[in-house]
Amino acid sequence: MKRRDFLQQTGFGLAMVGASSFILRSDARPTPRSLDAAEAETIFSEVSGAGLDDLKPTVARDIGPFYRSGAPYRAKLTPPFEPGTVLVVSGRVWSFETKKPLPNAALDLWQVDNQTADYSAGNGDFKNRTRLTADESGAFEFETVHPIPYAPGPNFWRAPHIHFIATAAKHKQLVSEMFFKGDAKQDVDRLFHASLAVPIVKKSINGKEYETAVFDIVLEAEK
Numbered sequence: 001m002k003r004r005d006f007l008q009q010t011g012f013g014l015a016m017v018g019a020s021s022f023i024l025r026s027d028a029r030p031t032p033r034s035l036d037a038a039e040a041e042t043i044f045s046e047v048s049g050a051g052l053d054d055l056k057p058t059v060a061r062d063i064g065p066f067y068r069s070g071a072p073y074r075a076k077l078t079p080p081f082e083p084g085t086v087l088v089v090s091g092r093v094w095s096f097e098t099k100k101p102l103p104n105a106a107l108d109l110w111q112v113d114n115q116t117a118d119y120s121a122g123n124g125d126f127k128n129r130t131r132l133t134a135d136e137s138g139a140f141e142f143e144t145v146h147p148i149p150y151a152p153g154p155n156f157w158r159a160p161h162i163h164f165i166a167t168a169a170k171h172k173q174l175v176s177e178m179f180f181k182g183d184a185k186q187d188v189d190r191l192f193h194a195s196l197a198v199p200i201v202k203k204s205i206n207g208k209e210y211e212t213a214v215f216d217i218v219l220e221a222e223k
């Protein structure tokens, strides 16, 4: 494509009239767009096997003692080469009332360390903590390693989980946890909730196995 054609097709040509200092590389191409809301709804039905009328508000859990504000924005909780099984979690943030995805919803995520079974200090050390923003169709994706069970006290086990806070405009903020079906200790974790457990699907890439999970979040509108 000639550069002039490219400018005309993308609309950048007009933008450049008033921005002569902006130089577009001649081989540049528009970033592929994300799904729009209608496409997102179609995918929801295909993935979940359910209709949007089946959406229920995501069950809340206590925030617990380990949340720390100010985590960096990134789409990966763990440092590079963290031991453990790589887990890629994707999903969408939905409105219970409108049955539409919530554009630009924000997630704040934190999980236990797989070696020490501790949460990071969140004071200069934000290991295993992340904030991220969903796209214009409410979609998010992040990478981590499959969390481990831990015992916060005698006779008290926590099944593997990832804490999160979900925030979106005109909706109630939700604090909850993601669990994964089939994990250990779910039967003795009194904070476990079956509706928060999603299946793991194993995939492989470059000769190595990793896990994927889809966790959709449904928020209620502010009254």
Ligand SMILES: [Fe+2]
Pocket: 064, 066, 112, 158, 161, 163
């Ligand atoms: Fe926890």
